[in-house]
Amino acid sequence: MVVINIILYSLFAILVGLIFMGIGRKVSARMHLRYGPPFYQSILDIFKLMSRKSFTHNFVMDLGMVMALAGLLGTMLYVPIAGHSAFISNSNIIVIMYLMAIGSLGMAMAVTASGNPNATIGISRALTMMLGYEIPFFIIVLGLIISNNSSSISVIAASQAGSIWNWNIWHMPLGYIAMEITLQAMMGEKPFDAMIAPAEVASGPMVELSGKYLGLGLLTHAVSIFVETGLMVNFFFGGGSNPIDFVIKQLGIYLIAVIFDNIFPRYKIEQAVKFLWIFPTGIAVVQLLLLAF
Amino acid sequence: MNIMLMLLVVPLITAFLTMAILKHQKTVWTIFLAVSGYLSYALFTMYGKWDLSWSIELGFKMFGKNVVLSLINSPLGWFFAFFASLTTLLIAMFSIAYNDEKHDSKTAPIWLLLIFSNIGIFFAKDWLMFFIMWEAMSTTAYFIIAHGKEISAKAAKFYLSISLIGTSTLLLGIILVSRLSQTFDIGVSIDSLVKLFSTNYSAALLYIGLFITTFLIKSAIFPFYMWPSKAYAESPDDFTPFLSTVMSKYGVYGLILFILPILAKSDLPMFGKISQPAYMLAVLGAITSVLATILAIFQTDMKKLFAYSSVANVGYIVMGLATMSVVGIQGALFHSVNHMIFKTAIFLSLAAVIYRTGERDMHKLGGLVYKMPLTFLVYLLAIISAAGIPPLSGFTSKWLIVQALMAQKMLFVVVAMIFASTGAFMYLLRCLASVFLGQLPDKYKDIKEAPLLMAIPMTILMLLTLAIGVIPGIITKPIDAVLTGMGYNVEPSSWTTVHTALAKSDLNLTYLFYVFMVACVISLIMYLISGKQEKIDQIDNYTAGENPLEWDTTPDRFNFAYGFYQPFKQMFNPMLDLISFERWMSSFGRIVERASSALSLLYTRSEGAILMLYIGIAILIIGGMM
Numbered sequence: 001m002v003v004i005n006i007i008l009y010s011l012f013a014i015l016v017g018l019i020f021m022g023i024g025r026k027v028s029a030r031m032h033l034r035y036g037p038p039f040y041q042s043i044l045d046i047f048k049l050m051s052r053k054s055f056t057h058n059f060v061m062d063l064g065m066v067m068a069l070a071g072l073l074g075t076m077l078y079v080p081i082a083g084h085s086a087f088i089s090n091s092n093i094i095v096i097m098y099l100m101a102i103g104s105l106g107m108a109m110a111v112t113a114s115g116n117p118n119a120t121i122g123i124s125r126a127l128t129m130m131l132g133y134e135i136p137f138f139i140i141v142l143g144l145i146i147s148n149n150s151s152s153i154s155v156i157a158a159s160q161a162g163s164i165w166n167w168n169i170w171h172m173p174l175g176y177i178a179m180e181i182t183l184q185a186m187m188g189e190k191p192f193d194a195m196i197a198p199a200e201v202a203s204g205p206m207v208e209l210s211g212k213y214l215g216l217g218l219l220t221h222a223v224s225i226f227v228e229t230g231l232m233v234n235f236f237f238g239g240g241s242n243p244i245d246f247v248i249k250q251l252g253i254y255l256i257a258v259i260f261d262n263i264f265p266r267y268k269i270e271q272a273v274k275f276l277w278i279f280p281t282g283i284a285v286v287q288l289l290l291l292a293f
Numbered sequence: 294m295n296i297m298l299m300l301l302v303v304p305l306i307t308a309f310l311t312m313a314i315l316k317h318q319k320t321v322w323t324i325f326l327a328v329s330g331y332l333s334y335a336l337f338t339m340y341g342k343w344d345l346s347w348s349i350e351l352g353f354k355m356f357g358k359n360v361v362l363s364l365i366n367s368p369l370g371w372f373f374a375f376f377a378s379l380t381t382l383l384i385a386m387f388s389i390a391y392n393d394e395k396h397d398s399k400t401a402p403i404w405l406l407l408i409f410s411n412i413g414i415f416f417a418k419d420w421l422m423f424f425i426m427w428e429a430m431s432t433t434a435y436f437i438i439a440h441g442k443e444i445s446a447k448a449a450k451f452y453l454s455i456s457l458i459g460t461s462t463l464l465l466g467i468i469l470v471s472r473l474s475q476t477f478d479i480g481v482s483i484d485s486l487v488k489l490f491s492t493n494y495s496a497a498l499l500y501i502g503l504f505i506t507t508f509l510i511k512s513a514i515f516p517f518y519m520w521p522s523k524a525y526a527e528s529p530d531d532f533t534p535f536l537s538t539v540m541s542k543y544g545v546y547g548l549i550l551f552i553l554p555i556l557a558k559s560d561l562p563m564f565g566k567i568s569q570p571a572y573m574l575a576v577l578g579a580i581t582s583v584l585a586t587i588l589a590i591f592q593t594d595m596k597k598l599f600a601y602s603s604v605a606n607v608g609y610i611v612m613g614l615a616t617m618s619v620v621g622i623q624g625a626l627f628h629s630v631n632h633m634i635f636k637t638a639i640f641l642s643l644a645a646v647i648y649r650t651g652e653r654d655m656h657k658l659g660g661l662v663y664k665m666p667l668t669f670l671v672y673l674l675a676i677i678s679a680a681g682i683p684p685l686s687g688f689t690s691k692w693l694i695v696q697a698l699m700a701q702k703m704l705f706v707v708v709a710m711i712f713a714s715t716g717a718f719m720y721l722l723r724c725l726a727s728v729f730l731g732q733l734p735d736k737y738k739d740i741k742e743a744p745l746l747m748a749i750p751m752t753i754l755m756l757l758t759l760a761i762g763v764i765p766g767i768i769t770k771p772i773d774a775v776l777t778g779m780g781y782n783v784e785p786s787s788w789t790t791v792h793t794a795l796a797k798s799d800l801n802l803t804y805l806f807y808v809f810m811v812a813c814v815i816s817l818i819m820y821l822i823s824g825k826q827e828k829i830d831q832i833d834n835y836t837a838g839e840n841p842l843e844w845d846t847t848p849d850r851f852n853f854a855y856g857f858y859q860p861f862k863q864m865f866n867p868m869l870d871l872i873s874f875e876r877w878m879s880s881f882g883r884i885v886e887r888a889s890s891a892l893s894l895l896y897t898r899s900e901g902a903i904l905m906l907y908i909g910i911a912i913l914i915i916g917g918m919m
Contacts, residue, residue, distance in 0.1 A: 006808065006815070053824050054826045054827075057828070058663065058828070060730065062826070066816045066820050067816075069819065070812040070813040071809075074812040077808055089804070090798055090799060092692075094692055094695055095800060099683055099809075101680060101682050102809075108722055112725070113730045113731075117852065120726055120731065120853035121853050123722070124853070127718060127858075128719070130718065130719075131712070131716055134712075135715075139708060146702060149795060150796040268860070269861070270864050292702065292704060
């Protein structure tokens, strides 16, 4: 039973993530004054990529891509969706933080194994960026944990139940602002997309991926969008009363990120890390001090 | 014969025996393996028998009683001794294969002496025994690190001078404390120090400060974080894991044995939820792990990189201890064992790489996964564990420590912990990418997989870290005994679940493993149902299928490895220049060196001898006149 649940939840997350990506592309297109592809374009892309013949250089590439998707799916299963989850757990935040790293590790391993220096440069930037955003992210999370005396996401989401005025966004607005900036970096959107940077490192990590490897990478990205926006909903927007409510809130958060993505130019990697360690971290620390004392 | 005594006598006697047959290296290393096997077995049978002890009364008196040297089987000592000897057993197996004609370091007899003192430290009941063994450990390790190489001898000198400071403070501390408590017994001295804390706070702080200095030096905690990068890097490749995993725990053991009980029982000024000295310790641990992580990220030498990584890991352990809570100490003890397992696996797999290639600089290697897939797999699982990623064992202990820090509201310490463990990801992947992935240089086209005797211990370590990650009870059950022995009230821990002080935050690791496995299967199905893949050579993709030779060019190989985190390094350069404690220390070292060489002139040069003669005569005359 649990296994079927897990499969259904995984498919749900993938589907939602892909549709989000499609909607995001549509929104970007409209901001560019283009018409844009239909909202289900990403799903079509997946089918196309998965059915094509693809190239690999060694078994580590295959292993890494499978590991990346598995890590993200495992993470997704620990995020409660409007109080529902595939199995009974405490949905510990620290577990989620570390499980997400499997995805990064798998992706990093796969693309480094491809042997292309561009890909490795992309990975070195991505990991640097990771150190950049984990600090403010964790400080925000720490604030939430301290104020609820629990590291369970379900507890944090449940504490905001009732009216819209119970949401954490009103209780800790500074934390929300910091989280919004951090989320931009977590999703790798501009101004924090130095690791992909098509103009400098030829799309970095993706440079040697083809066919189904690119497809698996896209699926990983879709699930990561689901996880990251899902965390945001649980942390600051009350966690949603039902799954539809939850997904709509997620979409709202994702669209904010997409709009920022279209407005800003790109930071260099060291600028990005400095920015993340000064502004969001500073705001988050102020929020943490307000909560702790 | 008393089993406690046997534990000491067996390595001691074999050490001298093996010195006699030092020519037959294979035999010597096999005896070494047999001794560590015996010790592991003997220690295994000793679990639960907490009344075992041994003591000998010496013929001279102190504090009105005959001086006694004694050993006792305490849960804490057993815990460290058992896992240390298990690690040694696996390293010993590796060493048989590693020490061939070319790589032979001839250190087995001294190593056996080191194991002798190792057991002595963990089972010592009184300060005399503890100090003798501590001193024996410090000096024997010097000879192994030096192992007859010029550059290693330099590093070993650095190590020795730092640990001499440690042993001196320990000696001073022991003298003061035993004068205070009128006995050498460790248990009694804890009580008398607790009493001293209530009467004379600053004196007591000075007393434990002396001990803490010793332990921090041995575990390479800030401000003594720099010696491992020299000593670990230059010691024999098969000794480095022992140095890094077992010997860095002596300080941790000392802290748990002596400092924690004092801090727990005394009435101290508080800072938030915990006492000020403990908070100070946590801050030192936090600084250590952050600093060591940053330094590790910028290393190009793989042994130096992991030397700093070890320092960072001991920093986590100290942070866990400093919480003074059950969960924190549990996490610290758990991480001690985990560190032994995964860091041994990492160092052994790197030793296998060095054994095959003879290269220690990461940027000169690359693509070894094609030639050494098993070594790669061991390294991969070990770094997943080291990065604290579930479902491997490193996660559990880091999780426990983080939970404990959060429950005690040590906000900035826990942020430092997260910084260090995310940074760990950066340096671990740097070594993975530079050594095992990327493109294989032409000169390593013919190297082979590590030999069988190396592969066996590496595989065992890999399976151990997985097993402990899925079933944490393997380690948490013995930890229960340790915590009970320390006087904490603990519920028996379960095989699968780890508990924390925060509400609704317990975690079932076996379940987590199943969930991850199901996710893996889903992901694998996605991979399998999609289109076929074709394996092509690197160059094909690079040149879009053209043959470079037809265009009068040769295919070049590029690895992005040397300045892996260059932009990041530029951010930190000003800070690193500012805090270069190492530079300060080495200038201090130079002054000492000059002074001592000037002093040595007095008896090596004839002018010096004449000067000494005159001084002697002058003293005689003055003495005669008075």
